[in-house]
Amino acid sequence: MARIVITEFMDERAVAQLRAKHDVLYDPTLVDDAVRLRAESAGADVVIVRNRTQVRGELLAALATCRVVGRLGVGLDNIDVAACEARGVKVIPASGANALSVAEYVIASAMLLLRGAYQSTADVVAGHWPRNALSNGREIGGKTLGLVGFGSIGQLTAKLAQGMGMNVVAHDAMMDESNPAFARAGVLCVGLDELTARADVISLHVPLVASTRNLFDAKRIAAMKPGAVLINSARGGVVDEAALAAALKSGHLGGAALDVFDAEPMPAGGVFAGCPNLVLTPHIAGVSGESNERVSFMIAQRVLEELA
Secondary structure, three states: OOEEEEOOOOOHHHHHHHHOOOEEEEOOOHHHOHHHHHHHHOOOOEEEEOOOOOEOHHHHHHOOOOOEEEEOOOOOOOEOHHHHHHOOOEEEEOOOOOHHHHHHHHHHHHHHHHHOOOOOHHHHHOOOOOOOOOOOOOOOOOOEEEEEOOOHHHHHHHHHHHHOOOEEEEEEOOEOOOOHHHHHHOOEEOOHHHHHHHOOEEEEOOOOOOOOOOOEOHHHHHOOOOOOEEEEOOOOOOEOHHHHHHHHHHOOOOEEEEOOOOOOOOOOOOOOOOOOOEEEOOOOOOOOHHHHHHHHHHHHHHHHHHHO
16 A cells, blocks of 8 residues: 655545545645645655645655655646656656646637626626727637647647637747648647737747746737737746736737746735736636546546556
């Protein structure tokens, strides 16, 4: 019987599946107690985390008996994968399990920001009738979506966007135009500068690495179409937050939706105070009831296979 420590929230039915065969500590608050986290994980054969648990440094050093790190999601920037592999620890992400949740988040955010008509409830309830002010919203059909990153989530987002009548272009630094994924999806492969200049909505789907930090800085944001919308459900740090706030306040951009930030949780106040046409969410684009179930059961099954 192996020892499994789960440090963040997981579908309880998937936890029960693990508990039926192994010794499981499930405590979604464990991530917030660094000392106890290290102590409880020290004798674990498996540690299962989401995005907040940092599997590196002191925690990684404490994992004396760990064989597997399960990631309830796909991004691995909170895990020192190379150091894990050097210690013989296998890292298992839930690849593809939350793709639909992220893709739907992108399309919903694009529709909300382009239309600009869904924050009038208080005015209408108060007896006001801002019909003229809200009559210039834009339809999503016929607009161009630019996807920066064309992996599984980008490809599914393209499919949903095309179903809404959008034209889709994409750029991926790891894929050239000969990659069959573009032809299969009916998506035009373009350079990043061309994508930036022609897209009405830009959605980011890249990891945070040296080459993508501040990829959308003040210069690139200024090169976006006037009135364009920027959506980041990938990783904080890919967008220069101060530059984005300035572009929203100046009116250059028509809106933005951010699900990820340089610092999470984001400090109170900061550069986004007073920004118009802005949607901020707490890193939940990939988290829905359905995706949590898919992610949790995928990782539970993969862990059980590794321990068999």
